[in-house]
Amino acid sequence: ALDTDNIQSDILIGMQKNEELFYFFGVKDAATFKSKLASDILPLITTTTEVSADFSTFSNTGLIALGMTDDLGDFNFVQGQFADVHNQTVLIGDNPSTWDASFAGTQIHGVFILASDTAANINTELANIQSILGASIVEIESLQGAARPGDQQGHEHFGFMDGISQPAVNGFTNPVLPGQTSVDPGTFLVGEIGDPNLDARPAWAKDGSFLVFRKLQQLVPEFSQFLTDHPLDVPSLTPAEGSELLGARMVGRWKSGAPVFLSPTHDDPVLAADPTRNNNFTYLIADALPDPGTENHFNQTNCPFGAHIRKVHPRGDLQPGSGEETHFIIRSSIPYGPEVTAAEAAANTTSVDRGLAFVSYQANIFNGFMFLQNVWINSIVFPFGKVDPTIGVDPIIGTLGGGPKNISGLDPAVFDLDQSDVSHDVVEPRDFVVSRGGEYFFSPSLTGLSAIAAA
Numbered sequence: 529a530l531d532t533d534n535i536q537s538d539i540l541i542g543m544q545k546n547e548e549l550f551y552f553f554g555v556k557d558a559a560t561f562k563s564k565l566a567s568d569i570l571p572l573i574t575t576t577t578e579v580s581a582d583f584s585t586f587s588n589t590g591l592i593a594l595g596m597t598d599d600l601g602d603f604n605f606v607q608g609q610f611a612d613v614h615n616q617t618v619l620i621g622d623n624p625s626t627w628d629a630s631f632a633g634t635q636i637h638g639v640f641i642l643a644s645d646t647a648a649n650i651n652t653e654l655a656n657i658q659s660i661l662g663a664s665i666v667e668i669e670s671l672q673g674a675a676r677p678g679d680q681q682g683h684e685h686f687g688f689m690d691g692i693s694q695p696a697v698n699g700f701t702n703p704v705l706p707g708q709t710s711v712d713p714g715t716f717l718v719g720e721i722g723d724p725n726l727d728a729r730p731a732w733a734k735d736g737s738f739l740v741f742r743k744l745q746q747l748v749p750e751f752s753q754f755l756t757d758h759p760l761d762v763p764s765l766t767p768a769e770g771s772e773l774l775g776a777r778m779v780g781r782w783k784s785g786a787p788v789f790l791s792p793t794h795d796d797p798v799l800a801a802d803p804t805r806n807n808n809f810t811y812l813i814a815d816a817l818p819d820p821g822t823e824n825h826f827n828q829t830n831c832p833f834g835a836h837i838r839k840v841h842p843r844g845d846l847q848p849g850s851g852e853e854t855h856f857i858i859r860s861s862i863p864y865g866p867e868v869t870a871a872e873a874a875a876n877t878t879s880v881d882r883g884l885a886f887v888s889y890q891a892n893i894f895n896g897f898m899f900l901q902n903v904w905i906n907s908i909v910f911p912f913g914k915v916d917p918t919i920g921v922d923p924i925i926g927t928l929g930g931g932p933k934n935i936s937g938l939d940p941a942v943f944d945l946d947q948s949d950v951s952h953d954v955v956e957p958r959d960f961v962v963s964r965g966g967e968y969f970f971s972p973s974l975t976g977l978s979a980i981a982a983a
């Protein structure tokens with residue numbers, strides 16, 4: 529069994545709080561920081577069995593500043609996220625000019641993630657940590673995340689329910705729900721069974737996890753206007769319903785969370801709310817054609833090949849045994865920024881920053897976040913092996929450097945073998961999700977944090 533008293537809370541279950549503060553800091557005085565970490569901060573850290581508040585995690589430059597120079601066996605972690613943008617733009621597709629200055633570089637040493645039901649509690653907690661650590665750290669950036677209000681609770685800023693699908697972890701997730709795939713804990717936790725680099729990890733790193741943080745700005749009024757301006761022309765649907773269908777097909781789920789594959793023409797909130805049904809599907813189609821197996825390669829009637837949730841979790845689209853599960857991540861994201869203002873809605877233009885504070889956990893950054901972003905999300909031919917030669921990038925988070933994107937298959941009327949006809953494509957004029965930066969962190973176990981304090 530996993531030692532859940534030693535694993536920081538966010539990794540396997542998420543903080544599950546309404547408010548979360550990401551407090552990015554640099555270490556100024558390593559000796560004081562380490563002594564306070566051991567004496568005062570460690571007791572505040574919450575583990576998987578507690579689910580309440582504090583979480584602490586370090587970048588590669590942070591570990592080095594604290595005297596922890598062991599090789600953790602993760603190439604991307606060592607470079608830091610900005611290197612993946614700056615040196616090799618093709619990798620994650622970000623345009624460095626959209627990055628906030630605080631993330632551009634390697635000056636962030638760590639992040640405290642403070643979570644609670646109220647912003648007031650978080651402020652109290654932050655003041656406590658600041659008084660403990662004093663001048664041994666300096667704030668570089670902070671980002672306040674919060675669940676959206678009222679009936680939008682749990683929905684991200686475009687309006688879609690989030691947090692519906694997570695992989696199950698062998699020996700931890702119970703019960704495993706229908707449609708949930710169970711994988712070894714080493715997919716997410718360093719040093720556990722299934723860790724792809726098991727032999728390369730120092731002992732203190734066991735039961736830690738790599739945290740990928742991304743500040744992803746969402747242009748909500750622009751996205752809404754795009755849907756309004758391009759309703760899918762489906763007989764029996766009003767233009768407003770056609771716009772709603774376009775959004776649902778871009779994501780692969782309706783705003784309620786119901787998968788379009790199971791409910792292709794209308795939202796189904798009852799299906800969405802049923803955890804025994806809302807993940808119970810693959811994209812394989814019972815083959816009605818004389819040549820078995822072919823229909824799955826061109827039929828986008830129920831769900832576009834490029835839909836966001838299909839790009840990042842292709843549920844049976846790939847050859848059996850192709851290792852789809854090695855790319856699973858655990859997500860623990862939260863929206864940041866206020867609701868769209870009346871002025872922004874009237875002008876169809878964003879003037880206040882809002883988006884998703886994206887967090888994913890994996891034992892290997894390349895297999896997890898990097899692979900999804902580079903090989904699947906930003907590829908115009910993924911899922912591979914389909915008849916459609918230009919599926920397009922992920923319509924929600926895929927990018928071709930910020931410019932227009934052709935996405936085929938969004939229109940359910942496109943059901944012909946000649947899917948190379950680009951006149952059927954929906955063209956997005958720009959990215960509606962823009963990266964403002966991020967960093968790679970390592971989230972040690974409590975034992976690991978003690979080892980860092982003693983280094």
Ligand code: N7H
Pocket residue numbers: 684686688689690691692693694742744745746779781836837838840841857859883884886897900901924925961
């Ligand atoms: Fe996505 N969205 O609102 O459109 N995502 N995502 N994501 N995402 C998911 O199934 C969204 C982002 C994954 O198992 C849902 O829990 C937005 C990044 C994965 O079927 C919705 C942003 C990456 C899944 C969104 C964003 C991923 C997933 C459905 C950025 C990885 C599970 C809710 C602003 C690199 C798929 C659910 C599965 C689901 C949205 C970012 C990955 C609604 C707005 C950067 C693996």
